[in-house]
Amino acid sequence: MAAKKPSIREVAAYAGVSTATVSNVFSGRKPVNDELRKSVLAAAEHLGYRIDRAASQLRSGRTRIIAVLVPDLTDTFFATIVSRLETQAFQEGYDVIVASSHDDPSVESSRLKALLSWRPAGLIAVPCSSSIPAELIEIEKTLPMVLVDRVASEGAIADTVTIDNREAGEVAASHLLEHGHRDIVIAVSDLDFPPIFERAEGAASLIAERTGVRPVTLKLGSNMEMGAKTFSDWMERNAPPGAVIALTNVTTLSVLSALAEHRIAIPDKTSIVAFDDYAWMAARNTGLTAIRQPVDRIAETAWKRLELRMDKGTEAAVEPSVLKASLVVRDSVRDLGSRKPDPVGGDAEAGALAGERVLAASGQGQDIH
Amino acid sequence: MAAKKPSIREVAAYAGVSTATVSNVFSGRKPVNDELRKSVLAAAEHLGYRIDRAASQLRSGRTRIIAVLVPDLTDTFFATIVSRLETQAFQEGYDVIVASSHDDPSVESSRLKALLSWRPAGLIAVPCSSSIPAELIEIEKTLPMVLVDRVASEGAIADTVTIDNREAGEVAASHLLEHGHRDIVIAVSDLDFPPIFERAEGAASLIAERTGVRPVTLKLGSNMEMGAKTFSDWMERNAPPGAVIALTNVTTLSVLSALAEHRIAIPDKTSIVAFDDYAWMAARNTGLTAIRQPVDRIAETAWKRLELRMDKGTEAAVEPSVLKASLVVRDSVRDLGSRKPDPVGGDAEAGALAGERVLAASGQGQDIH
DNA sequence: CGATCGCTGTTAAACGATTAACAGTTAAAC
């Protein structure tokens, strides 16, 4: 029955060649006569031989493992990234080992240690807070890695892939302002996350600039139920806002939930601009206007960058990739009389941003599952 | 400094002990004098030593890898399972390597091969179709494994974890029937998936039994947009149904999307019972009544079973675990005059089922993120 | 014609951990 897993030696013996030849057949590092190759393949097939990655990796020092660390696999945003990475990696002959930090720095640290002991060929990580864990800094120069999403675009220690979060915040705010909204609340998860901070900053400062007052910012955390409670409580002490910008998919859920509980109609009573474009946002009667992050391109870019690093070594200068989000207009923003604001002239930079800001997209995203 | 990864030998030399002792310190297989242990730990710390899993695995034959295969990581249902498994596995000192088959049997097969070449300690798989891939059958007796969700509960080749899909379908149908609905459509993804088939069967046969006619079954596939199109087309040729049972989260989305497009009010015009309970279902004004699968318990049960197998070997008799889904009542089913139907007397089995069927749950699920 | 090269194949030494077998030391037992 050949019950116990056969080794390369058995195959070699069965095919009447040396182990080196078998190895060459499978790795393709050296050419092998076609006849021999065939008999090796036949022998392998017959014995049910499969190469032992552990032995292979130990000897060669090379590894076909990509370590992926995310804060939470349950969040579709991260799950989608992992999914795309896994597909890409597999196509290039890598396997992916995942770990999730559950947004806890100490878990993150120990997961990282575990991942690193595989001596992976590369690492793609979404850190859980703004402070890069010590483990990463330590091995930064020896391991190809790229940091995604939850990173400050400034003093990065490695290649990064993010979206232009400040602009994304501005686009959301701008959309509301252009529809005549002034009473705007910004719902954030946690300002310690760099992308959230930047989105909030982008939105808040644009609103301040146009209206003269900084909007209220509500911290709802990363848990939907608790966020809904917080927002609900706030609405009981204050009037329901005319509009809210929800900077995260779970804050969006929190806000929606609280709004539903209070029977506040969208967009009649309060308008909403969501973040992260998911299928469920489009599927109901008043679809949600949202800022779509190009998840696929984020994953793709991260992979490309990692491949580059793995080829070229870790010496080359660190480079940040910044992608653009886009606005998907649906029905959740009420038009209070579209007084097109004067294009905030005078300031060249503002002009340029305003140009970028025309990011409206219409169709369904085929990239969103 | 200490650029190149140090081996156990360096640590041993630095601490002035043998490699065996270092190994014992880290594996804990044999006791080590406390003083020595400390100096070994210090040496390891100082040199930045981390055990090399490949070498460890090669030598010991044991491995701390759990292979996990799912059809699609992008689907929150599977992502949640993977996430829970990863957490559990990590707690027991295992690492998880994931692969997704993208619902394609040939991809599934090659991913499986890749996974197996790691010689994992265990495998948890959600097959993509009803036919178990040959790779699995082949290694069935040598590798602890458990099959989840997409498996027929009957002639399983390995331990399985599923929900009672037939009953789940019956509960959904029963809920509609009890609210006076007769014009019911069943929206399925793909009847080749055993759980879908069983849900459909459960619902359809109960409806047939109570109303005398078998309900229409619509196949919407696994892609939301295409499913929406299909359902939309169907509604143009027929009247919008009085109620629909959507047997999957993506069919739910398809149905909702088509309904929204046609501006059909829920539940005034058509009622809906969804499957899989996600946060977004509760967050809007008319929350969706849904059958909740106990995702967490599915994952937990799968893990427990796998642990058992890994301990006890693969000889013990195969055992299926069948969990119960529950009905979460919200606002998407209209009451057409609750004529409580006579408990379908005479049939003992039907009576028993009717008893089981009182599965209503009320609160939010804290297990749903 | 001898040297050189290209092409294929083999031999044998690693890779870094684990672990069976063994050995030294001290304490308890008889």
Added chain:
DNA sequence: GTTTAACTGTTAATCGTTTAACAGCGATCG
């Protein structure tokens, strides 16, 4: 006082690959 047992530590073989070094053998070259 010798035996036994309990601890704790070391030596060295070994896991299944990869790969540098080498070897055989036509063909090509000068």
